[in-house]
Amino acid sequence: MRRHATQPESAPVSMRTVILDIQTDGSMTVTIDGASYLPEEGAWVRASFPQIIDHASDERTVPVRVEVHEADGTSFTELLPARSPRPEPAAEPAPKRKKDKPASPALIEITGEGFVAGEDVACCVIVSHTDATPHGTARAVLEPKQVKGVGEVVLVGRISGTVVTRRLP
Template sequence: MINRKAGETPSEPPVDLPLARINVDERGVMRVIYNGRDFPPSTPDASWNRALFGDLLDAISDHRTHTVRVEVHEFDGSVFTDILHAVRREQAIADVQSLSTTRRARHGPTPQLIEVTGSGFIPGEDVTVAMSLSSAQRSAGGSARAVIDVSQLVDHRLEILLIGRVSGVIVTKTFPS
């Protein structure tokens, strides 16, 4: 906080960050207000949704060339705030060059993939994917404690959980070893 006498003018102007306010409804559709004005998607018939969140952030910050304050207001009342910092041009060029070097260096074995599906989630909802190492009992006070053997982290546990961040839906799939 700056302590100034009445009538004193600041020596430097205050920082003025553009504000992007994103209101998310229960279906995951987002209404975006950028500096007090609607910010529609580039496609006229489309709407912003959770799946396009990265594209939205790129569009708002003009591909990270402008610093922007972002407020996400979820339909359940929770609010998330962050500042997207602009990337300096030299840093962006260096990142692109190091990315191509990294791609050439990755010639490892092809990963074996499995698909896990579930239903009951809210459209556009963020879903956490988790691997179950073990289960624990709750205490009389309602808390739980898990002690994990580090060797379990390299074991191929094949119980996968899909957890809806908004709906609270949990889907469990067990795969044979």
């Protein structure tokens, strides 16, 4: 009888659980992996969501399962994946001589409103991602070569579900 090769042990999967219990006045209680997470002052409100998720996910390096329990009895669950580590900025190259300096690329800006402050916003044709501002506005800046032959771009809020469609020039 032939024995199977020993399989290497897989790394443990780690996902934090955040539970948001929304009260009728809009305040909320927060637990992370069963432990209460209290604000430094005042009460948690919906606008605190990005701050809570950044804390629970170690600045988006750990995936998070979010359960939201609304005051009216409805609830929903969302899984927020960890972001890929962003590369360190490269050291600035030596300045080029004036005649070698390439022209700056033209950029296309796409904006939309109605997003949750700080949420990830997908820019579809998916060539990049962006974050919403504290005012719920998202902005994507694209190079024309990224959208060559594309007539429209869609911004999709990963938390709010907001979808904004913009026609390209």
